[in-house]
Amino acid sequence: MARWEGDTQGRLERAALELFQEQGYDRTTVAQIAQRAGLTERSFYRWFADKREVLFGGRTDLESHLVRAVAAVPPGTAALPTLLAALATVPQVVRPREFLLVRTAVIAANPPLRERELIKLAALAEALTTALVDRGIDAQTARLATDLALAVLRLTGQRCLADESADFHATLARSAADLAAVAASTAGPASIAGSAVAASAEAARP
Amino acid sequence: MARWEGDTQGRLERAALELFQEQGYDRTTVAQIAQRAGLTERSFYRWFADKREVLFGGRTDLESHLVRAVAAVPPGTAALPTLLAALATVPQVVRPREFLLVRTAVIAANPPLRERELIKLAALAEALTTALVDRGIDAQTARLATDLALAVLRLTGQRCLADESADFHATLARSAADLAAVAASTAGPASIAGSAVAASAEAARP
Numbered sequence: 055m056a057r058w059e060g061d062t063q064g065r066l067e068r069a070a071l072e073l074f075q076e077q078g079y080d081r082t083t084v085a086q087i088a089q090r091a092g093l094t095e096r097s098f099y100r101w102f103a104d105k106r107e108v109l110f111g112g113r114t115d116l117e118s119h120l121v122r123a124v125a126a127v128p129p130g131t132a133a134l135p136t137l138l139a140a141l142a143t144v145p146q147v148v149r150p151r152e153f154l155l156v157r158t159a160v161i162a163a164n165p166p167l168r169e170r171e172l173i174k175l176a177a178l179a180e181a182l183t184t185a186l187v188d189r190g191i192d193a194q195t196a197r198l199a200t201d202l203a204l205a206v207l208r209l210t211g212q213r214c215l216a217d218e219s220a221d222f223h224a225t226l227a228r229s230a231a232d233l234a235a236v237a238a239s240t241a242g243p244a245s246i247a248g249s250a251v252a253a254s255a256e257a258a259r260p
Numbered sequence: 261m262a263r264w265e266g267d268t269q270g271r272l273e274r275a276a277l278e279l280f281q282e283q284g285y286d287r288t289t290v291a292q293i294a295q296r297a298g299l300t301e302r303s304f305y306r307w308f309a310d311k312r313e314v315l316f317g318g319r320t321d322l323e324s325h326l327v328r329a330v331a332a333v334p335p336g337t338a339a340l341p342t343l344l345a346a347l348a349t350v351p352q353v354v355r356p357r358e359f360l361l362v363r364t365a366v367i368a369a370n371p372p373l374r375e376r377e378l379i380k381l382a383a384l385a386e387a388l389t390t391a392l393v394d395r396g397i398d399a400q401t402a403r404l405a406t407d408l409a410l411a412v413l414r415l416t417g418q419r420c421l422a423d424e425s426a427d428f429h430a431t432l433a434r435s436a437a438d439l440a441a442v443a444a445s446t447a448g449p450a451s452i453a454g455s456a457v458a459a460s461a462e463a464a465r466p
């Protein structure tokens with residue numbers, strides 16, 4: 055995080071988020087962001103294709119970081135523990151909490167940005183699935199593990215944003231344990247074909 | 261499924277998918293779809309806002325169907341079993357396999373349609389989470405269970421499309437069991453903080 059505080063990219067990100075918060079995302083221009091950061095527009099475009107990418111550049115960083123982290127997990131580790139080990143390294147690349155809070159609010163208020171976030175998340179899921187397949191895990195297991203890991207990451211992020219004092223690693227472990235508990239309540243074949251289904255099938259008739 | 265074979269909506273869907281397959285999605289017009297179905301354009305617009313909705317109308321049906329099915333599961337059922345019971349009723353509303361195969365291929369070949377699919381899936385996830393919260397399940401557990409159930413649904417759909425002879429309920433149960441197995445390999449707090457993490461954190465350094 056020290057990196058973020060001082061360098062050009064970090065200055066541009068902080069300036070952009072301040073302006074998004076003060077005057078709204080739509081009304082903020084690249085010229086204003088560069089000016090606020092004390093840099094030229096040319097500097098801005100060296101780091102970001104457009105103002106939208108200020109919000110999503112971190113996602114690109116996260117994806118390439120996590121793919122490298124997956125590759126570095128000792129061979130033979132099972133799919134989900136591999137991804138959880140990679141997620142444990144997220145603090146190395148994550149933006150500061152104040153950035154993420156504003157980012158979350160800006161995206162939530164803007165449907166096209168929400169769509170962009172979904173697309174970035176889908177790309178992250180595909181990249182992680184591929185990274186697991188490259189380690190010899192079958193594609194279906196890789197995709198299941200990825201879906202589970204991203205559910206854990208989402209919950210961990212939500213909890214850390216909601217509670218300033220939350221420790222990332224403790225929260226990650228707690229979220230993984232919560233996921234395991236929810237998954238353990240899976241009904242077996244007998245109960246899936248059983249009375250709950252019959253009742254719901256009946257009631258769902260038009 | 262009998263419904264789909266004969267009614268107006270089904271005729272339009274089949275005509276549209278035939279044309280998408282024969283000449284491509286982009287080159288197909290609403291006029292052509294109506295003509296192929298032996299209906300007027302006016303009939304088309306009574307069922308679909310545009311040709312894209314021929315592909316996604318089923319998603320809307322699926323969402324409202326599943327929300328009703330969740331509400332019909334006996335009270336006190338845990339989050340994930342509730343969703344799995346609801347998923348077991350999917351054959352009541354699912355389109356025929358030949359429709360889904362073409363639909364999948366058309367969407368895969370067209371990035372804006374892939375984005376639309378992501379948005380529809382996100383809406384489905386929110387609707388199911390809300391349906392669970394309405395049953396008294398806390399929001400975080402509801403979202404975890406929804407993410408797990410949608411991972412099971414995705415895998416079930418993939419397996420059923422790949423194997424014509426697959427039974428939906430047996431495949432659903434098998435996919436839920438596979439998910440439970442992947443989730444059960446969750447590393448506990450000790451191993452998350454342990455050697456795999458240290459190794460991957462080290463190797464992930466630039």
